[in-house]
Amino acid sequence: MTTPNSAPILSPRSPDESALTMTQFMQPEHSNSLGNVHGGVILKLCDECGGIIASRHSRRPAVTVTVDSVNFIKPVLLGRLLLVHGRISWTGRTSIEVELRVEAEYLLTGERTLTNNAYFVYVALDEQRKPVQVPPLLLATEADKRRFDEGALRQQRRLAEAGRR
Numbered sequence: 001m002t003t004p005n006s007a008p009i010l011s012p013r014s015p016d017e018s019a020l021t022m023t024q025f026m027q028p029e030h031s032n033s034l035g036n037v038h039g040g041v042i043l044k045l046c047d048e049c050g051g052i053i054a055s056r057h058s059r060r061p062a063v064t065v066t067v068d069s070v071n072f073i074k075p076v077l078l079g080r081l082l083l084v085h086g087r088i089s090w091t092g093r094t095s096i097e098v099e100l101r102v103e104a105e106y107l108l109t110g111e112r113t114l115t116n117n118a119y120f121v122y123v124a125l126d127e128q129r130k131p132v133q134v135p136p137l138l139l140a141t142e143a144d145k146r147r148f149d150e151g152a153l154r155q156q157r158r159l160a161e162a163g164r165r
């Protein structure tokens, strides 16, 4: 279906449909020179998780356009299971913000520690690799509406900082 100006009408999708948890066991090859997990390993997993979520929501290839509010709260020790949880918090016309939370689980006790959080923003691309409209977010709960409004404010700030608005 199209609107009079030919923009497609896309059905809203719940953030639950695309939400994802990726896990990876942290081995010596993930280490930095201090013997903990390298921050770049964590960021790569976050970007992978967020990119899959953006593609799942839009059913399009999605590229990372910006990353912000990355926090390294606690070091991740080797031998821990890393759990990267991602969920869409806000969508624009072609852009999608994913909230990432990272936990480290100690397998012998099951104890989980929040080690990182961040927001990654993606843009969905069409066949010509141009930005393309994404489905709006279905906001079923008050918490999702609040997250969406906060995401809109973050995006305004990003665009202002990038000198785009």
Ligand SMILES: CC(C)(COP(=O)(O)OP(=O)(O)OC[C@H]1O[C@@H](n2cnc3c(N)ncnc32)[C@H](O)[C@@H]1OP(=O)(O)O)[C@@H](O)C(=O)NCCC(=O)NCCS
Residues within 6 Å of the ligand: 062, 063, 064, 065, 066, 091, 092, 093, 094, 095, 096, 121, 123, 130, 131, 155, 158, 159, 162, 164
């Ligand atoms: C992402 C990319 C296609 C956007 O191109 P562009 O010319 O800025 O496109 P547009 O002006 O149409 O903007 C597209 C969307 O990105 C958003 N955007 C652009 N720059 C942004 C920034 N710095 N911060 C947040 N959002 C941004 C715009 O607001 C717009 O969102 P909207 O449609 O929801 O309003 C382009 O910047 C690019 O190819 N970047 C490289 C991506 C990449 O290689 N990533 C790493 C590997 S995945």
